[in-house]
Amino acid sequence: xxxxxxxKSIRKLFVPYMLRPLALCGILALDNYRKLAAFKxxxxxxxxxxxxxxxxxxxxxxxxxxxxxxxxxxxxxxAFDQTQWRPTYYSAVDKLIINREYKKxxxxxxxxxxFPYFFQKYDVHFDNSIYFYFIHKEFYPDLPLFGINPIYxxxxxxxxxxxxxxxxxxxxxxxxxxxxxxYCYNIYQQDYSDNEKILVSDGTVSHFHPEYVKxxxxxxxxNLHLHEKAxxxxxxxxxxxxxxxxxxxxxxxxxxxxxxxxxxxxxxxxK
Numbered sequence: 195x196x197x198x199x200x201x202k203s204i205r206k207l208f209v210p211y212m213l214r215p216l217a218l219c220g221i222l223a224l225d226n227y228r229k230l231a232a233f234k235x236x237x238x239x240x241x242x243x244x245x246x247x248x249x250x251x252x253x254x255x256x257x258x259x260x261x262x263x264x265x266x267x268x269x270x271x272x273a274f275d276q277t278q279w280r281p282t283y284y285s286a287v288d289k290l291i292i293n294r295e296y297k298k299x300x301x302x303x304x305x306x307x308x309f310p311y312f313f314q315k316y317d318v319h320f321d322n323s324i325y326f327y328f329i330h331k332e333f334y335p336d337l338p339l340f341g342i343n344p345i346y347x348x349x350x351x352x353x354x355x356x357x358x359x360x361x362x363x364x365x366x367x368x369x370x371x372x373x374x375x376x377y378c379y380n381i382y383q384q385d386y387s388d389n390e391k392i393l394v395s396d397g398t399v400s401h402f403h404p405e406y407v408k409x410x411x412x413x414x415x416x417n418l419h420l421h422e423k424a425x426x427x428x429x430x431x432x433x434x435x436x437x438x439x440x441x442x443x444x445x446x447x448x449x450x451x452x453x454x455x456x457x458x459x460x461x462x463x464x465k
Contacts, residue, residue, distance in 0.1 A: 219249055228325045230345050237263055238366030243442070244358045245270065246283065248376030250444040251402035253277050255373060258460050263367070265358040271298055272403040276456075280305055285357050287328060287350070290392070290412055308344070308361060328357075337427040351424025352417050359428040359439070368437035373400060373456060375441065377448035379416040391415040425450050 266281035310328035326344035341348035
């Protein structure tokens with residue numbers, strides 16, 4: 195007898211949750227927990243590049259990151275037909291992107307991907323996919339908590355970049371460079387749902403690719419004041435771990451971190 199879809203979803207979410215206390219004690223009963231544990235300190239003391247999807251991102255810069263540890267997100271795959279570069283790690287936490295781009299995400303099976311456990315109910319699964327616990331809670335005007343162990347939980351900062359920062363710290367990264375994190379958006383005009391703060395795009399370009407958000411696409415309202423709190427929290431966490439965050443974005447409005455010239459810091463020989 196075929197297992198009903200809702201039963202399958204509940205089992206996928208419930209079993210890992212019940213076994214999580216054992217995993218936190220080092221008893222790794224699930225393969226997913228063993229995979230997560232293997233990344234702890236994997237790149238200890240190294241540097242990485244966290245890539246945003248802002249309009250300043252240039253394909254030629256992605257080419258120069260081929261030998262670096264890189265984290266990317268969301269619709270970065272729109273650049274793949276223009277470059278041989280692929281990110282070392284990928285994540286997405288936006289349910290609108292998951293629902294709309296499910297087929298595209300299933301084509302990322304040669305990249306190590308990290309998704310929240312709640313994506314299991316969308317049957318998002320392929321060989322290299324690794325799942326973590328994701329806590330989405332309101333924090334403003336305080337700073338969001340910063341997760342240091344994805345087996346336990348990672349926290350929302352209202353930007354997927356915050357998830358990538360938490361994963362990088364878990365892997366032991368000490369020097370993080372942001373690129374393509376412009377920290378500014380053109381405002382979408384039509385409000386779709388006040389309660390969920392979902393907007394409908396009018397086609398205005400706010401990303402590196404003109405097809406990133408098409409006219410009529412539903413998107414979550416960007417909240418830069420929440421992003422700012424998240425970046426401040428990440429900066430504190432890196433300092434506490436003996437690391438630092440630098441902004442190598444070409445332009446943009448994110449001035450919370452020291453600015454560095456991408457052309458001067460990039461070099462061959464990374465991973």
